[in-house]
Amino acid sequence: MMKNIPLHWQILIGMLLGVLVGLAALQFSNGNVFVINWVKPFGTIFINLLKLMAIPLIISSLIKGVSDLKDLSSLSKLGLRTISIYIITTIIAISVGLVVVNTIKPGHFVNETTREELMASFGKDAADKQTAAEETKSKGPLQMLVDIVPDNIFGAASSNGNMLQVIFFVIFFGIGLILIPTEASAPVKAFFDAFNEVILKMIDLVMLVAPYGVFALMAALVAESPGMDIFTALGAYALTVILGLAILLFVIYPIGVKLFTGKSPVFFLKNISPAQLVAFSTSSSAATLPVTMERVEEHLGVDRQVTSFVCPVGATINMDGTSLYQGVAAVFISQAFGHDVTFGEQMTIIFTALLASIGSAAVPGAGLLMLVIVLESIGVSPAGLALIFAIDRPLDMLRTSVNVTGDAFVAMVVAKSVGKLGDPHVKEWDDTYHAKSEK
Numbered sequence: 001m002m003k004n005i006p007l008h009w010q011i012l013i014g015m016l017l018g019v020l021v022g023l024a025a026l027q028f029s030n031g032n033v034f035v036i037n038w039v040k041p042f043g044t045i046f047i048n049l050l051k052l053m054a055i056p057l058i059i060s061s062l063i064k065g066v067s068d069l070k071d072l073s074s075l076s077k078l079g080l081r082t083i084s085i086y087i088i089t090t091i092i093a094i095s096v097g098l099v100v101v102n103t104i105k106p107g108h109f110v111n112e113t114t115r116e117e118l119m120a121s122f123g124k125d126a127a128d129k130q131t132a133a134e135e136t137k138s139k140g141p142l143q144m145l146v147d148i149v150p151d152n153i154f155g156a157a158s159s160n161g162n163m164l165q166v167i168f169f170v171i172f173f174g175i176g177l178i179l180i181p182t183e184a185s186a187p188v189k190a191f192f193d194a195f196n197e198v199i200l201k202m203i204d205l206v207m208l209v210a211p212y213g214v215f216a217l218m219a220a221l222v223a224e225s226p227g228m229d230i231f232t233a234l235g236a237y238a239l240t241v242i243l244g245l246a247i248l249l250f251v252i253y254p255i256g257v258k259l260f261t262g263k264s265p266v267f268f269l270k271n272i273s274p275a276q277l278v279a280f281s282t283s284s285s286a287a288t289l290p291v292t293m294e295r296v297e298e299h300l301g302v303d304r305q306v307t308s309f310v311c312p313v314g315a316t317i318n319m320d321g322t323s324l325y326q327g328v329a330a331v332f333i334s335q336a337f338g339h340d341v342t343f344g345e346q347m348t349i350i351f352t353a354l355l356a357s358i359g360s361a362a363v364p365g366a367g368l369l370m371l372v373i374v375l376e377s378i379g380v381s382p383a384g385l386a387l388i389f390a391i392d393r394p395l396d397m398l399r400t401s402v403n404v405t406g407d408a409f410v411a412m413v414v415a416k417s418v419g420k421l422g423d424p425h426v427k428e429w430d431d432t433y434h435a436k437s438e439k
């Protein structure tokens with residue numbers, strides 16, 4: 001029945017029905033237990049399937065992408081360009097966040113009582129995050145660099161949190177492949193090309209269940225959500241983050257798409273929307289990566305070579321939504337403690353939020369953890385995390401959608417700049433599948 005509906009509508013319908021089922025479950029005593037026992041597992045299976053594809057996809061597509069480049073100078077050109085554009089978009093994102101938060105000043109809406117209540121309820125959760133962040137930080141300034149280089153490839157590939165390590169190994173492998181004679185590299189290349197095809201087909205199959213997967217995820221999320229009171233107390237803060245993200249999504253990216261790629265903003269937003277919706281439902285750029293890559297390559301017309309390099313790197317280091325949120329949250333917490341952030345401190349925020357967003361893993365809640373670094377850089381106690389803890393999940397969902405949109409945007413810009421932005425293949429996954437099954 002859903003066959004002829006475009007994928008983004010199918011996913012959206014799945015999400016809405018999920019919300020309705022979650023809300024309905026809340027009307028019954030133990031309704032939420034039912035959803036958690038009988039619906040949520042399907043959502044977990046869906047996320048697991050997506051995560052399962054992430055590492056094999058990075059390995060196969062990046063080896064293919066790098067080795068297709070044929071020489072090292074094209075690789076370093078692509079690499080430098082990608083990373084520079086990622087840094088520029090992130091700085092723009094943080095600046096948008098800072099402008100919005102300085103205009104609305106959401107911290108002034110939090111009164112003494114609410115602040116104390118929140119600190120009392122979420123102080124412990126905040127302290128846990130703080131300890132986790134301390135561990136990352138206590139290892140010295142170059143630790144981030146050390147962490148990129150794994151000492152064992154199987155160790156690195158055993159956790160999706162180590163994606164950057166896997167990327168390092170695979171690019172290194174690709175470089176080796178470029179440097180050996182073509183006769184010697186041909187079988188390895190042929191193997192990985194075919195391997196890549198298989199992985200992409202497996203992702204096609206996973207995407208067939210996406211509408212059902214997001215249904216289960218949303219139902220569980222609603223059934224498990226805390227009460228509404230928190231939202232009223234933190235409404236101004238949440239709205240500030242949402243406004244900032246909306247400006248990125250509906251103003252900055254569309255203008256950028258038009259200006260730098262010549263494509264229409266509607267074309268961009270429409271074709272990337274399934275990835276946005278999956279990002280929203282999973283709160284993880286890493287889990288969304290297979291979908292992002294498929295959309296970017298087949299629907300936005302970015303050459304596979306560029307997609308396979310720009311997207312995996314972007315999912316791990318480019319987080320426009322997260323960096324914007326970190327800027328807003330840092331200023332908000334500071335304001336709520338009665339301290340308006342100075343201009344110099346805002347500059348520090350731009351710098352530290354850039355690093356913190358690069359350092360945030362592409363998994364749920366990572367942005368909140370790394371916020372500790374931003375807070376400390378401007379002398380605000382990280383215990384302030386308690387103020388925003390309760391409302392972090394919905395904001396995480398939104399910022400993750402923006403994160404993947406930013407990756408797709410940069411993929412298009414990079415592709416255009418190296419002459420590799422073409423027309424999309426306009427092939428829906430389900431179309432290919434159904435075409436076969438109907439025969």
Ligand code: ASP
Pocket residue numbers: 283284285286319321322360361362363364365366367368396399400403
């Ligand atoms: N969940 C986000 C992501 O995966 C990271 C964050 O917590 O901001 O992109």
